[in-house]
Structure formats: structure tokens, C-alpha cells
Amino acid sequence: DTEVTQTPKHLVMGMTNKKSLKCEQHMGHRAMYWYKQKAKKPPELMFVYSYEKLSINESVPSRFSPECPNSSLLNLHLHALQPEDSALYLCASSQTGNTEAFFGQGTRLTVV
Amino acid sequence: GNSVTQMEGPVTLSEEAFLTINCTYTATGYPSLFWYVQYPGEGLQLLLKATKADDKGSNKGFEATYRKETTSFHLEKGSVQVSDSAVYFCAQAGAGSYQLTFGKGTKLSVIP
Numbered sequence: 001d002t003e004v005t006q007t008p009k010h011l012v013m014g015m016t017n018k019k020s021l022k023c024e025q026h027m028g029h030r031a032m033y034w035y036k037q038k039a040k041k042p043p044e045l046m047f048v049y050s051y052e053k054l055s056i057n058e059s060v061p062s063r064f065s066p067e068c069p070n071s072s073l074l075n076l077h078l079h080a081l082q083p084e085d086s087a088l089y090l091c092a093s094s095q096t097g098n099t100e101a102f103f104g105q106g107t108r109l110t111v112v
Numbered sequence: 113g114n115s116v117t118q119m120e121g122p123v124t125l126s127e128e129a130f131l132t133i134n135c136t137y138t139a140t141g142y143p144s145l146f147w148y149v150q151y152p153g154e155g156l157q158l159l160l161k162a163t164k165a166d167d168k169g170s171n172k173g174f175e176a177t178y179r180k181e182t183t184s185f186h187l188e189k190g191s192v193q194v195s196d197s198a199v200y201f202c203a204q205a206g207a208g209s210y211q212l213t214f215g216k217g218t219k220l221s222v223i224p
Contacts, residue, residue, distance in 0.1 A: 006155075031210055042201055042214035043156065056210060090155055097210040098144050103156040 003027075006091050006104035014112055015081060021107045023074040023091030032074040033101065034066060035090040043090055049074060050097075081111045114139045118202045118215035125192055125222050133187040133218045135176075135202035143204040145169075145178055145185040146212070150199045159187075159200070192222045 004025045013019050023032065031050050035043035048056035049068040057066075063085075065077040074091055088108055092101040118135040125131060137143065144163045148156040160169030165180035174189045185202060202215040 033210070042217050045211060048210045050210060097208050098205045100146060100158050100161050101212060102158065105155040
């Protein structure tokens with residue numbers, strides 16, 4: 001099973017809302033990632049969790065708050081987003097660094 | 113720093129044509145190299161990988177060879193199909209690194 005599952009697939013939220021994106025993998029991977037992808041661009045790394053600890057934060061605004069409740073789950077809490085935050089948010093996991101990452105189908109987020 | 117340069121396209125080919133998408137990289141040390149494919153409205157799928165010089169990755173008729181001398185990892189397929197229409201990303205991960213560096217992506221359209 002090489003599946004990374006993300007929910008929801010689509011999300012529309014107002015600028016005052018609070019919502020969460022969820023990601024799950026059952027491959028025993030110890031690294032999990034959040035990426036943001038704008039149209040016609042490559043994914044941009046936001047956060048990396050390694051062994052359930054935040055190891056990389058690519059200077060992401062505090063309105064994005066990651067959480068790793070256990071080795072299989074990764075959440076991204078959203079609060080007070082701006083319209084420019086509308087994008088495809090991708091979760092990924094890998095066994096370790098320098099190994100292939102497996103991506104979920106993404107959450108298409110629209111901020112209105 | 114590490115970088116990946118790939119031909120940006122778009123590339124339009126007729127069915128059964130030969131495909132080459134060029135990819136070169138700059139890195140300290142010897143990174144692992146990957147090709148990912150993204151179909152419309154979906155996440156990224158790992159297409160193939162190579163972890164050391166002269167390795168050839170292959171999958172679904174696609175091939176790429178890790179060339180240390182030319183720091184390249186060009187993607188090839190002998191006969192493309194309409195179903196291969198997608199965006200292709202070349203990527204690298206440095207030794208022990210959790211950060212995937214992507215190229216800008218190449219959009220491929222295959223027409224019947």
C-alpha cells in the first residue's frame with residue numbers, strides 16, 4: 001500500500017474561518033510533509049515532520065499551523081487565511097530523507 | 113545551493129512519437145533523482161527514480177539514466193500515448209536531506 005490519503009478533497013473557507021486539513025499514511029514512513037502548489041508551478045515545501053517532530057518550517061506564516069498527532073497522521077490547521085492562500089495543498093510521506101516521497105491527491109483550497 | 117533545470121514546454125506530440133524531457137541538476141554530493149507526474153486535478157505520482165550514478169530508472173515505458181558526468185536525468189519514452197498527457201516534474205533530494213528540489217515542470221500534451 002503506497003497510499004497517502006488527504007481529506008477533504010475540496011474546501012472553500014472565508015477569511016475568518018478556522019478549518020483543518022488531514023493526511024494519513026500507513027506505510028510506516030517516519031517523515032511527513034506539507035507542500036503548497038499554485039497553478040502551473042511546482043510544489044513548495046511548507047513543513048517537514050521527522051519522527052513526529054517538526055524539523056523544517058520554511059518561514060510559513062503563523063496562520064498555517066501543522067500538527068503531527070502520531071506517526072501516521074498529519075494535520076494542517078488554517079486560521080484567518082487570505083485569498084492568496086488559495087492553492088492545492090499536498091501531503092507527502094517518505095521513509096527517511098533522500099528517499100522517494102509519496103504524495104496524496106491534495107486538498108484544493110479556495111479562500112473567499 | 114541545489115537546483116533542478118528542466119525544459120518548460122509546453123510539449124505537444126502526436127501519439128506514438130518519441131519523447132525526451134531534459135533535466136539537469138546542480139548539487140553538492142550525490143543526490144537521489146526522481147521524475148514525478150501530475151495528471152490534471154491530481155497529486156504527484158512517483159514515476160521513476162535513481163539513487164546513484166549510471167542507475168537507470170524505468171516505469172510504464174518511461175526511462176531515465178542518472179548521468180553524473182553531465183549532471184543530467186533526461187526522461188524518455190519510445191512511443192507516447194494520449195493518456196501520457198500530464199505535467200512532468202524532475203526532482204532531486206540531497207544525501208540525508210528531507211527537501212525535494214523540483215524543476216518547474218513540463219506540460220506534455222499528446223494528440224491522437
